[in-house]
Amino acid sequence: MKTLWFHLMPYPELPDSFTDDHRSVWVDIDPKLFDPKVAHHMYNDYIDELEFAATVGFDGVGVNEHHSNAYGLMPSPNIIASTLARTCPDVAIVVLGDSVALYNPPLRVAEELAMLDCITGGRMIAGFPVGTPMDTLFAYGQNPLTLRERYHEGVELILKAWTEPEVFSFNGHYNKLRYVNCWPRPVQQPRPPVWIPGGGSVDTWEWCAQEGHVYLYLSYFGYKAGLKTMRGFWDRVRAAGKEPNPYQAGFAQFFGVADTEAEARRLYKEPAEYFFNRCLHVYAGFADPPGYKTPATVRSGVEGMIERAAREATQRRAAPAGLGGKSTMSFDDMVEQGYVILGDPDQVAEKMVEMATRLNVGHILALCQFGNMDRDLAMHNTELMGSKVLPQVKHLFDDRWEDHWWPKPLADHERHRPVAR
Amino acid sequence: MTSRYSLPFRDADIVVDAVGDGSVVGYLHGGVGNPGVHPFLTSLAAHDRRVVAPSLPGFTGSAPCPDIRSLYDWVVVTSETLDVAGLAGCPVVASSVGAMLALELAAVRPEAFASLVLIAPFGLWDPGDPTADPFARTLSGQRSILTADAMATSQFFDDQPDRAAVDLIEDNVARYSSRTSFASLIWPIPEFGLSTRLHRVTCPVTLVWGSDDRVIPVSYLERFANALPNVVGTHVVSGAGHLVEWDAPDAVAELVVTAPFYDR
Numbered sequence: 001m002k003t004l005w006f007h008l009m010p011y012p013e014l015p016d017s018f019t020d021d022h023r024s025v026w027v028d029i030d031p032k033l034f035d036p037k038v039a040h041h042m043y044n045d046y047i048d049e050l051e052f053a054a055t056v057g058f059d060g061v062g063v064n065e066h067h068s069n070a071y072g073l074m075p076s077p078n079i080i081a082s083t084l085a086r087t088c089p090d091v092a093i094v095v096l097g098d099s100v101a102l103y104n105p106p107l108r109v110a111e112e113l114a115m116l117d118c119i120t121g122g123r124m125i126a127g128f129p130v131g132t133p134m135d136t137l138f139a140y141g142q143n144p145l146t147l148r149e150r151y152h153e154g155v156e157l158i159l160k161a162w163t164e165p166e167v168f169s170f171n172g173h174y175n176k177l178r179y180v181n182c183w184p185r186p187v188q189q190p191r192p193p194v195w196i197p198g199g200g201s202v203d204t205w206e207w208c209a210q211e212g213h214v215y216l217y218l219s220y221f222g223y224k225a226g227l228k229t230m231r232g233f234w235d236r237v238r239a240a241g242k243e244p245n246p247y248q249a250g251f252a253q254f255f256g257v258a259d260t261e262a263e264a265r266r267l268y269k270e271p272a273e274y275f276f277n278r279c280l281h282v283y284a285g286f287a288d289p290p291g292y293k294t295p296a297t298v299r300s301g302v303e304g305m306i307e308r309a310a311r312e313a314t315q316r317r318a319a320p321a322g323l324g325g326k327s328t329m330s331f332d333d334m335v336e337q338g339y340v341i342l343g344d345p346d347q348v349a350e351k352m353v354e355m356a357t358r359l360n361v362g363h364i365l366a367l368c369q370f371g372n373m374d375r376d377l378a379m380h381n382t383e384l385m386g387s388k389v390l391p392q393v394k395h396l397f398d399d400r401w402e403d404h405w406w407p408k409p410l411a412d413h414e415r416h417r418p419v420a421r
Numbered sequence: 422m423t424s425r426y427s428l429p430f431r432d433a434d435i436v437v438d439a440v441g442d443g444s445v446v447g448y449l450h451g452g453v454g455n456p457g458v459h460p461f462l463t464s465l466a467a468h469d470r471r472v473v474a475p476s477l478p479g480f481t482g483s484a485p486c487p488d489i490r491s492l493y494d495w496v497v498v499t500s501e502t503l504d505v506a507g508l509a510g511c512p513v514v515a516s517s518v519g520a521m522l523a524l525e526l527a528a529v530r531p532e533a534f535a536s537l538v539l540i541a542p543f544g545l546w547d548p549g550d551p552t553a554d555p556f557a558r559t560l561s562g563q564r565s566i567l568t569a570d571a572m573a574t575s576q577f578f579d580d581q582p583d584r585a586a587v588d589l590i591e592d593n594v595a596r597y598s599s600r601t602s603f604a605s606l607i608w609p610i611p612e613f614g615l616s617t618r619l620h621r622v623t624c625p626v627t628l629v630w631g632s633d634d635r636v637i638p639v640s641y642l643e644r645f646a647n648a649l650p651n652v653v654g655t656h657v658v659s660g661a662g663h664l665v666e667w668d669a670p671d672a673v674a675e676l677v678v679t680a681p682f683y684d685r
Contacts, residue, residue, distance in 0.1 A: 027557075137608070143608045144601060145608075146605070289557075
């Protein structure tokens with residue numbers, strides 16, 4: 001099993017009253033809440049954490065893309081990935097990724113990811129999310145009717161730009177390019193691995209199963225809530241006549257490790273509450289605009305991650321206080337329902353194996369920094385995960401399955417040697 | 422005489438609701454389509470008219486058209502819809518997004534309509550007095566902003582009685598398709614250069630607005646009246662919201678049949 005250290009980069013100084021005083025963490029969040037001086041420290045702390053994770057046993061580090069929000073402050077994952085490309089020389093770098101439909105033309109994504117693959121010597125994983133409705137439809141103004149077709153056309157263009165041996169013309173509905181000639185081209189041949197993050201779209205299962213891409217379920221709500229989704233994906237894989245190789249799947253999970261369970265509860269309570277109550281405080285009116293879902297997903301009744309988060313936040317706010325209603329979710333609920341896996345290293349390892357086995361996922365995207373967790377605590381959590389948890393779980397699946405979706409970097413003797421300073 | 426029938430449209434079908442007998446008048450719907458014959462169609466037909474109301478592709482039973490990717494595609498599809506439904510050259514009542522499409526079509530095909538009664542068309546944008554975003558809200562919010570009385574559009578938004586569970590699922594998918602098509606026509610800002618084309622609309626136009634329109638401010642009535650070359654009447658219906666014909670079907674029907682140059 002491979003474990004990647006994944007960062008959302010949340011804004012760490014939302015006020016205590018944020019949930020009550022503001023309707024949404026996304027799209028129309030008050031710009032006055034943003035302090036660039038806070039962001040200066042935040043970005044550098046977060047990059048420190050990613051670089052640290054790359055030295056303590058994780059197989060890779062991961063970044064992603066969001067817009068107009070305090071949930072995750074990486075409008076450009078490629079910028080963060082480019083800093084890591086140089087400072088994290090021994091791990092995979094997964095960009096999860098570029099929201100393809102937002103780039104015009106998406107050839108830009110092909111070029112930038114190829115740059116990253118060249119700089120890293122072939123350690124880059126290309127993630128192509130559709131993107132949340134808040135990012136794509138509201139913040140970036142894409143039309144809901146054409147978003148997914150534009151996305152698929154963009155992915156087709158990128159993959160072709162990486163693999164076609166000659167200059168070619170691309171006559172798409174949204175991209176008209178007389179001369180496509182991607183310089184640079186990726187180190188990995190025929191192309192870097194493609195991972196598709198999803199939040200529950202039925203069509204994404206189908207597509208990943210058929211195309212052989214990794215399906216990565218970005219869940220906030222623990223593995224038990226993810227069972228139905230992953231079962232849906234594996235059903236599609238079997239229907240496509242393929243083996244259920246766990247490495248064709250990934251799952252995101254929050255972890256909090258300490259020397260004892262009691263200590264873990266003490267340490268991670270505040271950051272978990274910050275994340276689930278403030279960072280997921282999405283106005284329901286931004287979470288489910290018409291057209292974002294495909295007809296198949298509407299018909300299936302599958303609820304997306306963001307949609308669920310927004311619905312639950314709305315329900316909590318609407319519940320009368322006198323009847324036990326409260327505008328925030330309790331930490332005990334988060335732990336009880338598995339949103340955060342907490343405990344000493346042995347407890348966490350046991351739960352991690354249970355999770356990976358039941359979901360049948362070979363790639364875990366570990367969220368060891370969440371909410372307003374500071375750098376010291378994030379590194380403490382990361383160090384315990386890397387040194388005491390991962391050694392217990394890393395061999396899971398190795399006896400039967402091969403990871404065909406992992407980067408294939410240059411051999412050591414082919415790799416660039418940094419100049420001594 | 423009331424009927425719902427399908428007509429071939431490219432590789433699929435569109436649905437048409439027709440009611441009444443008499444001279445033909447077309448109806449190009451707003452964001453909730455034609456969920457069957459609804460009170461406005463009946464009210465208008467009561468004036469000895471045959472009302473023909475096609476649902477545009479993607480709306481209320483008409484199959485989505487995979488060829489639609491831009492406003493230009495929508496205008497061509499609207500033109501084809503008029504032809505298929507036998508409405509080319511007829512007087513037409515058009516509402517909301519349907520009114521915007523009617524104006525776009527009239528600008529490039531002036532003979533498409535004998536006359537137009539336009540109910541709160543989209544298509545202009547004043548940054549100092551912007552139209553609302555009907556979709557940055559919950560489903561109940563999306564519903565309530567369209568009409569003064571949220572129950573006025575029950576025929577579209579609510580599950581209909583005596584439907585089997587499996588049909589209710591498909592009804593929900595069809596409703597979602599209609600809402601998607603509505604959103605796609607005005608996303609993200611319902612201004613696509615119409616103001617530069619309005620001078621081409623030469624047929625007689627009557628403008629109708631609801632006094633309580635919370636989607637497009639009633640001040641837009643004057644903007645359209647000033648920009649269109651052949652406005653023959655303007656009316657504000659007291660107490661009605663954006664989809665005036667759903668809030669006040671009888672009043673709008675009366676305005677239609679008394680509008681100057683209404684008949685061919």
